[in-house]
Amino acid sequence: MSIVTVQLGQCGNQIGFEVFDALFRDSHCSQGLCSKRENEAYQASCRERFFREEENGVPVARAVLVDMEPKVINQTLSKAAQSGRWNYGQHTSFCQKQGSGNNWAYGYSVHGPKHEESIMNLIQTEVEKCDSLSGFFIIMSMAGGTGSGLGAFITQKLQDQYSSALKMNQIIWPYGTGEVIVQNYNSILTLSHLYRSSAALLIHENDAVHKICAKRMNIKQISFRDLNQVLAHQLGSVFQPTYAEDSSLHYRRNPLGDLMEHLVPHPEFKMLGVRNIPQMSAASLAYSTFTWAGLLKHLRQMLISRAKMEEGINWQVRPPLSSLPLIGKASAHKEHHFNTSLANLVVLRGREVHSADVEGFKDPALYTSWLEPVDAFSVWKTQRAFDKYEKSAALVSNSQLLVKPLDMIVGKAWNMFSSKAYIHQYTKFGMEEEDFLDSFALLEQVVASYGSL
Known part of the structure; x- marks a missing residue:
């Protein structure tokens, strides 16, 4: 069964490229330490999940790329084409000339409704190329405006249009010291909306990934690409093929479904963290x-x-x-x-x-x-x-694992909200203070539920 990946915003598109590149490199690696037959079965299973064949024989990622500015998408498409190993499909990207200004409300309330039809048509075209759809893997940040606001909007529309297909959101948790002054607002709005429309939230914390780059990979000047390659390695170590429960010959066909079945036994608990070992230079x-x-x-x-x-x-x-x-x-x-x-x-x-x-x-x-x-x-x-x-x-x-960082981000957002800081930047795009209060209430319940385990 196939997974359609939706890459949203600068962060989602840059990580998406590294994920597909890591998946392809691993599946075609000569150091798999297994028989030729087993390696071929592994490659075929990876290809079915994440790639489709084009006429020229170059595998094409099952992905849709979305951003409100063209620069990152153009770079991502170019890097994939230049790799010579795999590519993105023609007519699988959507971009505009105006970003979201790190404003969740602008991404959700303006870009979302305005571009919904175009984006959903691209996704539908990609879905129709799957023999069997396992679900959607949606890669996004929660600190900015496009990935977070538009990402939350698109996830909701996917739930409306493909209610029986699974949705897993891979979310990048911002640095604690702050990249964007309103990142805590953007984060609580993103998480609360995704909690209503996604089956599971697979969360990576930038601070933790940064430490891995410094301590385990021995990287001195850490770039976003370094962070993204560590993320891609962790995701690949989970999503690449593994044997079905009852077989050492056949690979499991529905990784998203199996993951949800094993890890999300109750809809109140859907925050997943990833650790892997070893990870080194x-x-x-x-x-x-x-x-x-x-x-x-x-x-x-x-x-x-x-x-x-x-x-x-x-x-x-x-x-x-x-x-x-x-x-x-x-x-x-x-x-x-x-x-x-x-x-x-x-x-x-x-x-x-x-x-x-x-x-x-x-x-x-x-x-x-x-x-x-x-x-x-x-x-x-x-x-x-x-x-x-x-x-x-x-x-x-x-x-x-994520209770403490969630509690901290809710607390910081509440401190800003109680003094009405920057609220006007959200209300001018149609949001109301009640929307914030609903988000606080939902996430405080999540913290309490996990705390009671």
């Missing part, structure tokens, strides 16, 4: 060896201690004892910043994958009391290595 990788026991021990501790990467893990954090009474468990959580999970998916790739022991992720103490570990934990595997790593593991977690 090519120079370091050449001198490194890994064991499944070591990788999974680190990944589990990253999960329970809320670590963003394998460096600086707090090994003092321990799961509360399952035998503790509820009050004791709650205080243990608070004291050690233990991260309670609703659901976890571990994706394992590489040599001797079937010998990997994931029992540590099945501990009932890791999960909320109203889900059994057998329902809360899943593992996907393939012997085919990913992106030159002999062994690698990714974790997609629906847990309390």
Whole structure:
């Protein structure tokens, strides 16, 4: 089944290019450490999901590119064409001459209705080229105006028009120090609207990705492209093909559906975080060896201690004892910043994958009391290595990982709102103060729900 990617705004288009490039490079990598037959099956499965063939034989990304300014889209189309490996399709992009000025309301209330028909027609054309549609993967930022405002609008229209197809939004969480003065407003409006129309929000924090670039990749002058390549690696490690549950010969056909089924058991909980291990520079990788026991021990501790990467893990954090009474468990959580999970998916790739022991992720103490570990934990595997790593593991977690950053961003937005700062920039495009209050109420409920796990 195929996934149609919608790239929105500068951020969405730049990340989208890196994602498709990473997927293509990995699927055509000669270092897959598996048989030729298995490698061909892996390539075919990747191609079905993310690419379609054109007459000249060059694979074409199943994607629609949208921005309100032409510069980034033109650069993205040019880079894909120059790669010589894959390309974007003709007539799959939409751009205008005027951006959204970092104003969510302008993207949502002005650009959205004005350009809805043109954008939805492009998406429909791409959908019609799929033999079978798994769903939509929507890449966007939540700090600016086009990605956030127009992105929220388009996601809602996709839900209206394709209600039975799954929508997953990949969202870039802004730097805590701030890129845009109104980023907290844009963020709460984006999140609250997506919570109503998307099946799941896959969130990457810029601060965390920046630390990975500095500490793990040893990059001195970190560019947006460096950040985007780390993001693309993490997304590829989740979305590239893995075996179906009952087979070591056939790859699963509906990755989005399987992901939602495993990770989103309740519509009130749809914020997903990604961790992967190992992640390092090519120079370091050449001198490194890994064991499944070591990788999974680190990944589990990253999960329970809320670590963003394998460096600086707090090994003092321990799961509360399952035998503790509820009050004791709650205080243990608070004291050690233990991260309670609703659901976890571990994706394992590489040599001797079937010998990997994931029992540590099945501990009932890791999960909320109203889900059994057998329902809360899943593992996907393939012997085919990913992106030159002999062994690698990714974790997609629906847990309390994002409660603190969400609570902080809601608090900052509320402080601005209570003093009426910059509200006029939104109300002049048709928004009302009631719209802000609705967003605050919804997100405060999300924080409370995750906090109660």
